[in-house]
Amino acid sequence: MKKRSLIPILYIAFLLLPIYWLVAMSFKTTNEILSGFSLFPQTFTLENYRVIFTDPTWYWGYINSIIYVSMNTVISVSVALPAAYAFSRYRFLGDKQLFFWLLTNRMAPAAVFALPFFQLYSSVGLFDTHLAVALAHCLFNIPLAVWILEGFMGGIPKELDETAYVDGYSFPRFFATIFLPTIKAGVGVAAFFCFMFSWVELLLAKTLTAVAAKPIAATMTKTASSAGYELGLLAAAGTLTIIPGAIVIYFVRNYIAKGFALGRV
Amino acid sequence: MKTENQRAWFFVLPVLALVAFNALIPIMTVVNYSVQETFGNNVFFWQGLDWFEQILRSERFHAALGRQFLFTFLILIIEVPLGIIVALSMPRQGMWVPVCLVTMALPMLIPWNVVGSMWNIFTLPNIGLLGYFLNDVVGLNYDMTQQPISAWVTIVVMDVWHWTSLVVLLSYAGLVSIPDAYYQAAKIDGASPWKVFRYIQLPKMKTVLTIAVLLRFMDSFNIYTEPFVLTGGGPGNSTTLLSIDLVKIALGQFDLGPAAAMSLIYFAITLLVSWLFYTLMTKDDAQ
Numbered sequence: 383m384k385k386r387s388l389i390p391i392l393y394i395a396f397l398l399l400p401i402y403w404l405v406a407m408s409f410k411t412t413n414e415i416l417s418g419f420s421l422f423p424q425t426f427t428l429e430n431y432r433v434i435f436t437d438p439t440w441y442w443g444y445i446n447s448i449i450y451v452s453m454n455t456v457i458s459v460s461v462a463l464p465a466a467y468a469f470s471r472y473r474f475l476g477d478k479q480l481f482f483w484l485l486t487n488r489m490a491p492a493a494v495f496a497l498p499f500f501q502l503y504s505s506v507g508l509f510d511t512h513l514a515v516a517l518a519h520c521l522f523n524i525p526l527a528v529w530i531l532e533g534f535m536g537g538i539p540k541e542l543d544e545t546a547y548v549d550g551y552s553f554p555r556f557f558a559t560i561f562l563p564t565i566k567a568g569v570g571v572a573a574f575f576c577f578m579f580s581w582v583e584l585l586l587a588k589t590l591t592a593v594a595a596k597p598i599a600a601t602m603t604k605t606a607s608s609a610g611y612e613l614g615l616l617a618a619a620g621t622l623t624i625i626p627g628a629i630v631i632y633f634v635r636n637y638i639a640k641g642f643a644l645g646r647v
Numbered sequence: 648m649k650t651e652n653q654r655a656w657f658f659v660l661p662v663l664a665l666v667a668f669n670a671l672i673p674i675m676t677v678v679n680y681s682v683q684e685t686f687g688n689n690v691f692f693w694q695g696l697d698w699f700e701q702i703l704r705s706e707r708f709h710a711a712l713g714r715q716f717l718f719t720f721l722i723l724i725i726e727v728p729l730g731i732i733v734a735l736s737m738p739r740q741g742m743w744v745p746v747c748l749v750t751m752a753l754p755m756l757i758p759w760n761v762v763g764s765m766w767n768i769f770t771l772p773n774i775g776l777l778g779y780f781l782n783d784v785v786g787l788n789y790d791m792t793q794q795p796i797s798a799w800v801t802i803v804v805m806d807v808w809h810w811t812s813l814v815v816l817l818s819y820a821g822l823v824s825i826p827d828a829y830y831q832a833a834k835i836d837g838a839s840p841w842k843v844f845r846y847i848q849l850p851k852m853k854t855v856l857t858i859a860v861l862l863r864f865m866d867s868f869n870i871y872t873e874p875f876v877l878t879g880g881g882p883g884n885s886t887t888l889l890s891i892d893l894v895k896i897a898l899g900q901f902d903l904g905p906a907a908a909m910s911l912i913y914f915a916i917t918l919l920v921s922w923l924f925y926t927l928m929t930k931d932d933a934q
Contacts, residue, residue: 498673627756
């Protein structure tokens with residue numbers, strides 16, 4: 383083993399320690415947690431998980447989160463594709479300004495938008511729907527998707543487009559059958575980032591929902607404050623929030639490795 | 648070269664419509680609040696720029712802004728070099744690559760409030776793994792609910808844990824895009840590892856690093872959920888960053904006017920600094 387592989391190993395160990403602790407906690411009883419330190423669960427219990435899987439307020443939190451995150455990913459990537467194409471291939475009036483303005487929306491603190499968002503989505507009758515959260519998350523995910531896709535598209539030579547037109551392809555056919563497969567790694571990476579930022583965001587998701595579309599994260603904060611100090615239950619719920627993310631990275635892992643390699647040369 | 652084509656606007660239109668709906672209407676609402684005073688019942692009085700003046704002069708705002716800049720500064724000087732170092736020492740191919748990428752991306756996919764709770768559980772004195780280790784094994788007196796220093800170290804380490812992987816993944820993407828021929832040429836020229844880094848790897852990583860630095864700046868400057876869940880801004884006000892203070896004013900005290908004015912000042916600062924970063928880091932591309 384080479385000496386320099388020590389750095390990634392140490393780094394990964396650092397990343398995994400708090401995660402290990404969360405998972406270990408989730409298998410402990412609340413009594414054991416509060417009674418003192420133990421590296422491994424002494425009385426291994428699945429009670430915390432049983433509570434989550436049998437209580438609809440808990441498991442619906444997960445379903446709600448997954449619904450709005452998926453909606454957001456689809457919306458963001460599909461509208462970002464043509465826009466990124468325009469930015470990477472054409473010059474047009476105000477293109478640079480527009481691109482920068484899009485990025486500025488990632489800079490707005492979510493705290494600034496919480497109250498106005500609540501009023502806006504209430505007034506259009508979308509409050510407490512999955513669509514409201516999905517649309518609200520577009521604020522920061524669309525600019526990011528445009529940015530990532532534009533980078534990937536910039537790495538594709540323009541000759542590809544020109545050859546296709548010479549061969550008699552129409553634009554939609556070229557885009558769907560030649561261009562999209564060429565940048566599919568970029569699409570994978572963009573979708574991954576959209577999923578990620580929508581999944582982890584809490585402030586807006588919590589503000590825009592009450593009961594019907596309440597995200598898991600909101601269920602957790604409510605439990606944390608109302609049910610006293612149920613650390614085990616909280617740890618189990620936290621552990622379960624890691625799983626969808628882990629599955630998504632697992633599926634795009636080759637896209638990410640290959641995809642990052644292909645973009646931005 | 649790009650071709651001039653005004654019809655490209657049609658491609659941008661859907662993005663424009665969606666983002667404008669989400670950005671312009673709320674920001675106008677905020678502007679509206681920022682120049683008025685209300686005592687509830689939807690009755691508003693014209694206030695002009697008083698709130699802005701009041702915020703800009705207030706000690707409390709200066710303190711929160713100072714803490715915010717300190718936090719963001721620490722984050723950038725730790726995470727960017729660390730991310731580059733980890734990316735440089737990662738394997739380029741083989742079975743370990745996907746393993747590395749997946750485990751490194753893991754912290755970024757955990758909801759932010761869970762990150763806060765997780766670090767809370769992790770650092771509890773005598774119960775949490777880190778808290779137990781520092782207090783009972785090393786013998787330090789570590790308790791982040793009592794000491795500002797402990798609280799600061801904890802929120803910074805938490806953010807390093809949470810976000811360094813973003814820098815790693817982006818830098819790594821830049822690194823694997825370098826063709827082997829470059830390294831061979833460098834070997835023939837007898838270039839030192841430092842020279843290889845300085846003249847081959849760093850320039851190739853420049854675009855992705857610009858993205859990484861900008862994203863880390865924006866997100867660490869706007870951070871709210873994780874430190875709020877972890878420390879609640881305490882002990883005292885020692886970890887009350889700008890967002891936490893803003894939410895305290897807006898929702899805690901329900902002072903909509905000052906909160907709105909503060910939001911706009913906050914936004915303007917973020918915008919200005921991001922713009923500076925962006926211009927400085929892309930300066931060479933324009934030439």
